[in-house]
Amino acid sequence: MFSLSQRFQTLGNQAITYGLFISVFIAITSWFQLQSQDADLVPSTIESIKPSLSFRTSRYYGSVNGKPKENAKITFDLETDLTPLFTWNTKQVFAYLTAEYDGKNTHNEVVFWDKIITSKDEAHLKVNGAKSKYNIWDAQDKLSGKELEFKLKWNIQPYVGPLIYGETIGSKDVLVQSAAADDDNK
């Protein structure tokens, strides 16, 4: 503390140290706030999921050696209110619609649709007849005849602290009809 530069250094060190304590405090309080707002119990309704299949021969759509690959798309309705996920430490929320299904030896999870929510005002999601963003294919086999369990999951990206993952309550099982059966319906 003798010279000006020494005083400046100790002041800077101490300010940064207390800053670290403050950021830990922010992370802990925002976690408790999430618990008190029942962030893990947010309900969601996923309705009228209509899968549609198409065959693609491009290797960018999972085709191997030019063999046609079954690609799945869906349309769906979704309603949920994600405002309980917003605390003073929430920068943005990533909400994504996943489908889980069993492969030959694996349990798979694929993402059909997602949305980035940057403010509390946009947190009430209500979409009707939305189309999935991504083409989905099974790496091993094909999707038709599989039972998909749809769920809306979320990921909170905070200003300070770790990413927090979770899922809404409410799921929907849909059996993907084979393309031939789909054609028969038409």
Add this chain to the structure above:
Amino acid sequence: MSELLQDFQKKLIFPLDFPSQRYTERLQQITLLVGAIVASIVGLSTQSLKNLIIVYGISIAITALVVLPAYPAYTRRKLQWVQPKVVNISTESIE
């Protein structure tokens, strides 16, 4: 030129006396800690990280204003060195 720079550097040291060094260090710890606690409370109660950062920044600025400059009050109690008792030694007597 380098001598000029060295003189300039010596002037930039701004030394404090010993009691003031102890005092400013303690003062700095207390004000920063109080500032951090107040900033956390303000931020949590207004639910805004921006307010927290502003309040903490102000507390750091105030601490810097109080602690960093060598005010006259911080330099008054200089150490009194022992005065040499023998003033004149003729060089001839050593030889």
